[in-house]
Amino acid sequence: MAIDALEPHPLVRLLGKPTDEFTAGDLVRAVAELGLSQVNLRYVGGDGRLKTVAFPVNSREHLAEVLTRGERVDGSSVFPGTDTDASDVYIVPRHRTAFLNPFGERRSLDVLCAFYAPDGTPLPYAREQVVRRAAEALTRQTGMTLEAFGELEYYLVDAPEAIYPVEEERGYQESAPFSKHERVREQVLGHLAAMGIPLKYAHGEVGNIRTADRQMVQHEIELQPLPLEQAADALVLTKWVVREVAYSHGLEATFAPLVSGQGAGNGLHIHSRLVRDGVNVIAGGGDDDDDDDELSDTGRRLIAGYLSAARALTAFGNTVPTSYLRFSDGEESPEDICWGMRDRTGLVRVPLAWGGDVLAGMVAHANPGTTEPIPEPAVHPQTVELRLGDGSADVHLLLAGMAVAAARGLRDDDSLQLAERLRVDAHDEFEQLPSSCGESADALEGERELFEADGVFPAAFIDAVLDGLRDTDDPAEGEAARDELIRRHWHVG
Structure with a gap:
């Protein structure tokens, strides 16, 4: 598709597609072509603030895994009241949210994530799932x-x-x-x-x-x-x-x-x-x-x-x-x-x-x-x-x-x-x-x-x-x- 010459989003210009069409493969390509050295998976915690898990770019295979599978985090530290003996939850990247981080020492790609329970269902009390x-x-x-x-x-x-x-x-x-x-x-x-x-x-x-x-x-x-x-x-x-x-x-x-x-x-x-x-x-x-x-x-x-x-x-x-x-x-x-x-x-x-x-x-x-x-x-x-x-x-x-x-x-x-x-x-x-x-x-x-x-x-x-x-x-x-x-x-x- 033709991208507006005034489009301010560098990933949209690079990939030639709107954010709703971003895939994990697109983001891997962007990291490689832009020479980025880090990926930050971000999510909104139980206090409404933005949280971060930082990953170095070790290889194309590792990068694809992070951007597709996401990671597990300690839900008891994120959401007050969660039992510590059953607190592991997943964060999975939402590719359309990707952007280049304008801050930090290392150039990075940032992606917002959604929460899922151990059985793969949307985590009921995660903010993005409620809305x-x-x-x-x-x-x-x-x-x-x-x-x-x-x-x-x-x-x-x-x-x-x-x-x-x-x-x-x-x-x-x-x-x-x-x-x-x-x-x-x-x-x-x-x-x-x-x-x-x-x-x-x-x-x-x-x-x-x-x-x-x-x-x-x-x-x-x-x-x-x-x-x-x-x-x-x-x-x-x-x-x-x-x-x-x-x-x-x-x-x-x-x-x-x-x-x-x-x-x-x-x-x-x-x-x-x-x-x-x-x-x-x-x-x-x-x-x-x-x-x-x-x-x-x-x-x-x-x-x-x-x-x-x-x-x-x-x-x-x-x-x-x-x-x-x-x-x-x-x-x-x-x-x-x-x-x-x-x-x-x-x-x-x-x-x-x-x-x-x-x-x-x-x-x-x-x-x-x-x-x-x-x-x-x-x-x-x-x-x-x-x-x-x-x-x-x-x-x-x-x-x-x-x-x-x-x-x-x-x-x-x-x-x-x-x-x-x-x-x-x-x-x-x-x-x-x-x-x-x-x-x-x-x-x-x-x-x-x-x-x-x-x-x-x-x-x-x-x-x-x-x-x-x-x-x-x-x-x-x-x-x-x-x-x-x-x-x-x-x-x-």
Whole structure:
């Protein structure tokens, strides 16, 4: 196939095929032709972080074996609660995830893996298997695919600069020299694009915090829609790359929900859309509406599903006590379970989507005399934005939970009525999100049958999530206790 000359993924350019068609033989060829000396098998552990097993390239035969068979690992060290006397599990490479590692002393090929039990079945409590089951169940029930992407916020922390000092709460899309660490953003974008992560953009965010001994400058990176399992992988890899690049510059990166008693915290807003046969069916005109500027009934059912399960979803999207301090303190952090068009105060927002005569008029006004056709995206760009998550989110579980909630919204008869009742302009009083990890655990326990249906979330897995939330529950009483919670949950996700 012809490869786009602007394709940033070096393996796609070398092999002449998209990542979905990569084979173990292709990756062996790439290692040989590029002179790589190491292969890293990577996986997401029980804490949601990226783990690594490094293999030297000893021979073509050994390389093919590693890239095909994978390896066995100690599941009891990866997943809390696993019995040590029956803990061996397999990790098997998913070839489409391969990328060239932009870091490290030795040039290496990295591949994400999936977990399997000793009998060869998918490991029930592995993150990538949970989100895969959730996505497959939704498609089986509805004939639609849920695609998603994240808006990932983070702070870069270093000593304060005297020249062009940061101005508090004035960082939104600021440019250098008033914005700090643009070079970090540029390098993150470059690495992720070359790794095959579809990106929209990166920019400075609102949060600028300055104290006597340090400055904290907030940034955001926004990705592009992908099927759920790939979307979750992309977010984990993005966090890894941000941390690596920051560290190489002598900076500390944090995704913590709250970083200070003042200023904005770090959210993780998830955009999603439903696609059937290449058509975005949440956009007006996508299924049963004619107005391309409005949300379809399917889109409203999707929102109803998210809102109906919102309190329980905090168990996956807001996993530490500072998550709930952010809810209560943040100016744009949601508390009310409601939604609106373009409204940033609700839990779900329907953002602007370009299209029709409005777009044509803007382009013509900005570029008088232009005759070039306006490019149309392959899939309508309309999404709905769930503003619940933050930097502590267990992203695979959050996306899996969203798929479960979406399926309920799509199949329940009263979803359209629920969506209408929960519009932000419907009335002034709405149900609130939980105010603590303990309340979040209670909400999940009350909805556990929903998440355990179809075997998506194993019962023992839900028990472990509940235990983790209740063990972490720690109310902050007073400024000193609050500061200690922020310190304790500084590096999350």
